[in-house]
Amino acid sequence: MSEFALEGVKILDFAWVGVGPITTKYFADNGADVIRVESLARPDVLRLAPPWKDARPGINSSQFFASYNTSKKGITLDLGKPKARELVKKLVPWADLVVESFTPKAMRNWGLDYPKLRELRPDLIMLSTCMQGQTGPNALYPGFGQLMAALSGFYYISGYNENSPCPPYGAYSDFVAPRFSASVLLAALDYRRRTGIGQYIDMSQYEASLHNLAPALIDYFATGRVLGPRANRSDRYAPHGAYPCADEDGHERWIAIAVAGDAQWGAMLQVLGQTAGDERFGSNASRLKNASALDEFVNSLTRAHNAYELTDKLQAAGVAAYPVQNCVDLHQDENLDAFDFWHWLEHKEMGPSVYEGLEHRMSRTPGALRFAAPVMGQDNEEVFSGMLGLSAEEIETLKKENVIM
Amino acid sequence: MASELLRGFRMLDLADEKGALCGKIFADMGAEVIKVEPPRGCSTRTIPPFLEDLPGSDRSLYTIAYHAGKKSVTANLDSPAGRELVAALAANSDFLVESFECGYLDSIGLGYAALAEKNPRLIHTSVTPFGDTGPARNYKWADIISWAAGGAMYMMGEEGKPPLQMSLPQAGLHSGGEASVASMLAHQARERDGRGQQIVVNMQACIVWSLMNEQAMPILHGDHIQRTGVFTGSKDTRRKMVYRCKDGHMSTLIAGGTLGGASTKALVAWMNEAGFAAQWMNEKDWASWVPGMFMALTERDHFEINDLEDRIQKFFMTMTKKEIYDGTLKRRILLAPVATAADIAGDPQLKAREYFVQVEHDTLGRKMTLPGAFAKLSLTPLSAPTRAPKIGEHNREIYGGLLGLTDTRLRELRAGGAI
Numbered sequence: 001m002s003e004f005a006l007e008g009v010k011i012l013d014f015a016w017v018g019v020g021p022i023t024t025k026y027f028a029d030n031g032a033d034v035i036r037v038e039s040l041a042r043p044d045v046l047r048l049a050p051p052w053k054d055a056r057p058g059i060n061s062s063q064f065f066a067s068y069n070t071s072k073k074g075i076t077l078d079l080g081k082p083k084a085r086e087l088v089k090k091l092v093p094w095a096d097l098v099v100e101s102f103t104p105k106a107m108r109n110w111g112l113d114y115p116k117l118r119e120l121r122p123d124l125i126m127l128s129t130c131m132q133g134q135t136g137p138n139a140l141y142p143g144f145g146q147l148m149a150a151l152s153g154f155y156y157i158s159g160y161n162e163n164s165p166c167p168p169y170g171a172y173s174d175f176v177a178p179r180f181s182a183s184v185l186l187a188a189l190d191y192r193r194r195t196g197i198g199q200y201i202d203m204s205q206y207e208a209s210l211h212n213l214a215p216a217l218i219d220y221f222a223t224g225r226v227l228g229p230r231a232n233r234s235d236r237y238a239p240h241g242a243y244p245c246a247d248e249d250g251h252e253r254w255i256a257i258a259v260a261g262d263a264q265w266g267a268m269l270q271v272l273g274q275t276a277g278d279e280r281f282g283s284n285a286s287r288l289k290n291a292s293a294l295d296e297f298v299n300s301l302t303r304a305h306n307a308y309e310l311t312d313k314l315q316a317a318g319v320a321a322y323p324v325q326n327c328v329d330l331h332q333d334e335n336l337d338a339f340d341f342w343h344w345l346e347h348k349e350m351g352p353s354v355y356e357g358l359e360h361r362m363s364r365t366p367g368a369l370r371f372a373a374p375v376m377g378q379d380n381e382e383v384f385s386g387m388l389g390l391s392a393e394e395i396e397t398l399k400k401e402n403v404i405m
Numbered sequence: 406m407a408s409e410l411l412r413g414f415r416m417l418d419l420a421d422e423k424g425a426l427c428g429k430i431f432a433d434m435g436a437e438v439i440k441v442e443p444p445r446g447c448s449t450r451t452i453p454p455f456l457e458d459l460p461g462s463d464r465s466l467y468t469i470a471y472h473a474g475k476k477s478v479t480a481n482l483d484s485p486a487g488r489e490l491v492a493a494l495a496a497n498s499d500f501l502v503e504s505f506e507c508g509y510l511d512s513i514g515l516g517y518a519a520l521a522e523k524n525p526r527l528i529h530t531s532v533t534p535f536g537d538t539g540p541a542r543n544y545k546w547a548d549i550i551s552w553a554a555g556g557a558m559y560m561m562g563e564e565g566k567p568p569l570q571m572s573l574p575q576a577g578l579h580s581g582g583e584a585s586v587a588s589m590l591a592h593q594a595r596e597r598d599g600r601g602q603q604i605v606v607n608m609q610a611c612i613v614w615s616l617m618n619e620q621a622m623p624i625l626h627g628d629h630i631q632r633t634g635v636f637t638g639s640k641d642t643r644r645k646m647v648y649r650c651k652d653g654h655m656s657t658l659i660a661g662g663t664l665g666g667a668s669t670k671a672l673v674a675w676m677n678e679a680g681f682a683a684q685w686m687n688e689k690d691w692a693s694w695v696p697g698m699f700m701a702l703t704e705r706d707h708f709e710i711n712d713l714e715d716r717i718q719k720f721f722m723t724m725t726k727k728e729i730y731d732g733t734l735k736r737r738i739l740l741a742p743v744a745t746a747a748d749i750a751g752d753p754q755l756k757a758r759e760y761f762v763q764v765e766h767d768t769l770g771r772k773m774t775l776p777g778a779f780a781k782l783s784l785t786p787l788s789a790p791t792r793a794p795k796i797g798e799h800n801r802e803i804y805g806g807l808l809g810l811t812d813t814r815l816r817e818l819r820a821g822g823a824i
Binding site: 200225 | 572622636735771785
């Protein structure tokens with residue numbers, strides 16, 4: 001049996017909502033022992049957000065929370081109470097890594113900032129990730145991923161034109177930043193392996209996300225040009241965009257197509273039973289120049305076709321194409337299936353449901369969604385009694401005092 | 406100036422736009438990243454737009470951004486001598502990242518199995534649009550294909566109009582970032598037992614992961630998200646995300662409860678000062694206002710949401726992006742400007758943290774301003790960016806210094822078209 005890549009790594013995880021939990025999920029799914037510290041006094045907002053199992057809300061039945069917290073353990077402590085903070089401090093020597101994603105003052109106010117925690121474990125590595133970083137005039141900015149996607153420029157480059165912004169769905173930057181935070185946290189772990197020295201990492205989700213817009217920012221600084229919304233227009237491919245196909249069961253269907261060069265254009269026309277008559281579409285340069293007319297022409301050709309069948313034909317002819325899939329289609333997609341992407345887990349309260357699996361596959365030490373996310377306080381017993389040696393009586397008192405909650 | 410964080414590790418970067426960000430992150434973390442290009446340059450050097458719209462192998466803004474901090478050697482994979490060079494480099498590397506069509510490297514003797522025989526420590530990361538097993542594994546690809554296949558495109562845009570991609574394609578950046586994480590995960594295993602492995606990154610899966618769990622809606626709620634322009638959420642949690650203001654747009658999400666109660670209260674108080682709030686809004690207990698939480702809106706909920714959204718829109722039309730953002734920062738309201746590159750370039754927060762960095766580009770005869778460190782480390786700061794390399798700029802350093810080839814041999818390789 002193969003080991004997991006992060007066998008033996010231990011994380012004390014104070015992170016909540018998106019970026020922090022997604023970062024530690026990479027660790028948890030690869031065998032690290034991750035203990036999430038939560039509290040009923042201030043539950044993770046994802047626990048209060050849909051989708052819910054069977055559309056029934058409950059603090060232990062949000063699939064949103066469950067998806068980002070697989071393979072983790074959970075304990076409940078109200079960090080507002082001094083006794084809870086003392087218990088947390090007893091867990092710090094156990095941890096290789098501490099991760100948190102509150103606004104900057106929270107951990108400091110609790111006396112749980114890096115200088116304090118490092119006294120308890122000198123080689124500790126700690127990652128703080130908040131919206132705009134631990135320093136600077138806007139350090140306390142209280143946003144979340146939807147707003148960050150606007151602030152870091154993604155909304156502005158999304159839409160049909162200046163007057164109709166159409167943002168990407170959801171908290172887009174929450175799915176950009178974790179690839180940076182997980183990379184750097186793993187590298188810091190390796191640095192400690194080589195030198196024995198831990199360190200503190202301040203990751204601004206804003207600063208990480210801006211790397212996905214780097215060419216546009218560099219262009220602005222160099223020339224003053226501002227990249228704006230431009231529908232699906234490309235400088236490289238023509239046609240390029242989503243084109244309508246025949247409805248299926250009363251639902252709209254679209255196909256994404258990107259054509260690079262004359263040979264592919266010729267191949268596409270042949271698939272669609274056309275001959276190139278229009279001189280406006282005679283070369284890549286003229287197709288790019290006449291892109292609006294080209295889109296209309298292509299619209300008229302694709303409309304009668306089934307999106308999946310047309311994809312097969314275009315791809316067989318060497319043209320990049322794929323149906324524009326919705327969330328129902330994703331569950332029937334044979335490529336995701338072939339990658340064993342979808343994953344079923346049995347959750348203590350939600351029972352079985354389907355999860356997004358891993359985005360990569362390792363040949364020798366593959367990760368796995370090892371077990372479902374914890375219900376509130378699921379591992380209190382194991383941690384407080386098993387790891388910290390508290391008696392049943394002590395635990396009961398702490399519960400009565402709402403320290404453990 | 407290179408970071409100590411991954412000092413001493415070497416990555417061979419054979420990736421195009423599906424994986425270029427991986428090597429960039431590794432270079433930022435202090436690894437030596439050697440980009441291996443065909444003698445006429447990597448395809449990413451032809452990605453428009455170009456600096457001042459003048460084509461040139463060092464002028465693609467994509468190249469300037471995502472090859473910064475890397476070295477470049479050339480190797481012609483169509484020639485046996487070129488392939489030998491890459492094999493020799495792989496024997497001396499810790500990581501290799503590539504994004505060729507599935508099976509191509511195997512077909513020229515540079516697949517994982519062949520490379521691992523000489524270097525069992527090697528971590529070989531393959532970035533693929535659809536994985537290496539499915540029927541689409543060798544499909545023709547462009548970034549929009551992954552955006553569509555992974556479900557992001559369907560939800561972006563307005564009802565009845567074409568689904569949208571962003572003006573700056575994103576799928577290859579997700580897969581490049583994922584390749585970085587995966588390579589680092591495998592590194593942890595290798596440093597324990599000395600053995601490398603092969604990783605396959607699936608770009609379609611990377612996009613599905615970016616959907617904020619909406620994939621679960623059809624199964625759990627029997628509902629799936631449609632394109633709703635400036636709105637977000639499913640039909641009963643639907644909220645307006647974007648509002649017009651004097652000089653552009655703002656984004657806010659009105660919410661109550663734990664998430665947004667305090668923020669909405671503060672926004673209403675601000676609107677009230679300016680005469681835009683309705684009486685019911687001043688009296689509302691926003692901390693317990695959670696319409697949509699239980700998935701069915703009452704008539705009253707609809708009225709409240711619509712009235713609030715209408716009045717916010719009118720209020721915002723009296724101010725600029727900066728005025729609104731400054732006001733909300735003071736009042737701790739959940740809000741952000743729909744920022745343009747110009748707004749971001751002038752943001753005082755980024756200035757205070759010295760985020761953007763000027764980098765001398767002798768290749769362009771000027772300085773360029775690049776995004777800086779994606780994280781601040783207390784002990785081993787990330788590398789300060791250096792300019793992207795010219796095609797084959799480090800042939801002599803790498804082939805001579807690392808592989809010990811003589812200048813005479815390099816001349817022969819050049820004459821033979823191998824480099």
